[in-house]
Amino acid sequence: MELVLTLVVALVAAVCGNEPQGAEVDKALPDTKTIAAFVIFRHGDRTPDHEELALYPADNVLSDSIFFPYGKKALTNKGKQRSFFVGKYLRQRYDSLISKLYLPDEITIRTTDYARTKMTALTALAALYPPPPAQRWNPDLDWQPIPYNTPPYEDDDLLYWYNCPRYLWLRDKTAELPEIQKWIEPYQPLFSYLSSHTKTNITKPEDVFFLDNLFQTLKNVGVNPPEWAQQVMPKIKDVTKIEYALEFYNADLVRLASGVLMQSIVNISNSLINEPDFEAKKLYLYSGHENNVAGLMAAARVFEAHQPNYGSTFSLELRNNTKTGQFGMTAVYARNAGGPSEILPIDGCDGALFCGFDKFLTIVQDVIWSKQEMDEQCKNVTDL
Numbered sequence: 001m002e003l004v005l006t007l008v009v010a011l012v013a014a015v016c017g018n019e020p021q022g023a024e025v026d027k028a029l030p031d032t033k034t035i036a037a038f039v040i041f042r043h044g045d046r047t048p049d050h051e052e053l054a055l056y057p058a059d060n061v062l063s064d065s066i067f068f069p070y071g072k073k074a075l076t077n078k079g080k081q082r083s084f085f086v087g088k089y090l091r092q093r094y095d096s097l098i099s100k101l102y103l104p105d106e107i108t109i110r111t112t113d114y115a116r117t118k119m120t121a122l123t124a125l126a127a128l129y130p131p132p133p134a135q136r137w138n139p140d141l142d143w144q145p146i147p148y149n150t151p152p153y154e155d156d157d158l159l160y161w162y163n164c165p166r167y168l169w170l171r172d173k174t175a176e177l178p179e180i181q182k183w184i185e186p187y188q189p190l191f192s193y194l195s196s197h198t199k200t201n202i203t204k205p206e207d208v209f210f211l212d213n214l215f216q217t218l219k220n221v222g223v224n225p226p227e228w229a230q231q232v233m234p235k236i237k238d239v240t241k242i243e244y245a246l247e248f249y250n251a252d253l254v255r256l257a258s259g260v261l262m263q264s265i266v267n268i269s270n271s272l273i274n275e276p277d278f279e280a281k282k283l284y285l286y287s288g289h290e291n292n293v294a295g296l297m298a299a300a301r302v303f304e305a306h307q308p309n310y311g312s313t314f315s316l317e318l319r320n321n322t323k324t325g326q327f328g329m330t331a332v333y334a335r336n337a338g339g340p341s342e343i344l345p346i347d348g349c350d351g352a353l354f355c356g357f358d359k360f361l362t363i364v365q366d367v368i369w370s371k372q373e374m375d376e377q378c379k380n381v382t383d384l
Contacts (some may be wrong), residue, residue, distance in 0.1 A: 039061050265316055266364065
């Protein structure tokens with residue numbers, strides 16, 4: 001009888017389709033509802049940039065035609081598809097939080113000043129807000145324009161890698177620590193091997209990380225890594241993990257990378273909890289880069305060293321327990337574009353998937369600060 005019932009359930013699932021990717025994860029959060037969600041996602045698949053291409057062996061000339069029609073450091077068609085999956089996932093997960101109508105008071109979208117993050121946002125929003133009849137302006141087009149905001153490149157805290165000299169200086173200083181050198185030392189032969197084959201100077205994990213990115217992005221346009229690289233690809237991936245562990249090794253690095261964003265999340269959440277008349281959005285979207293996804297995860301104390309995939313999506317959800325009235329934060333990670341998602345226990349919250357807000361505040365206190373504080377510190381590259 002149990003076997004028959006199982007087969008019937010499976011048949012119904014096959015005919016009717018699976019539950020939304022975000023539905024299963026919510027079964028682990030009974031008696032809670034989402035009040036607001038702060039969601040950051042990586043752009044979709046892209047072509048290489050000039051810095052990465054400089055690492056390609058000079059005796060293997062690449063024609064610019066392989067990047068047509070996208071150009072360099074640009075979103076590919078596969079990247080657009082993956083970005084669309086991000087939007088589908090957001091609709092499935094937050095369908096009960098936001099209206100199917102695009103309502104400006106419910107959502108805000110921010111991108112970095114890169115074409116690929118802007119295009120990722122536009123494509124995700126197309127999936128998130130297909131126009132219902134009241135907003136359908138063209139009978140032949142299942143799309144409506146949704147605005148986003150982009151801070152100036154030089155003033156964007158999410159682009160700390162490029163506009164915060166202190167971050168890179170501090171990361172390099174951290175790499176000199178004895179415990180970090182113990183991670184790196186076994187890979188010195190790899191550095192020599194890669195230097196020999198690329199005819200460039202590979203001396204540290206960051207160099208290997210850029211080379212790893214080069215091979216990934218070339219594969220996005222149909223160029224496979226050369227045989228010599230494929231032979232050591234597992235070691236290349238290991239060093240990329242070391243680079244990510246290094247980038248967020250301590251509170252100072254995490255604060256520089258994600259402290260302003262986490263401060264904003266904390267401030268908005270605190271106002272929602274304590275100010276009945278506070279007017280806030282329900283969904284805050286950030287279209288960024290893999291280090292932004294990793295950085296916010298590190299600030300939330302849920303990060304394990306890895307390079308987030310194209311379209312990976314991380315959410316911090318302010319939730320309310322409908323029985324007790326308690327507010328708390330939940331960390332949700334979709335490793336792949338479109339899900340499925342998983343709830344990550346926040347380190348320091350005793351393994352709870354719903355971390356009480358006051359406890360969460362204590363946990364993140366050492367990695368939050370204002371934009372003004374960040375701007376002042378970013379100029380300082382002389383003092384630890």
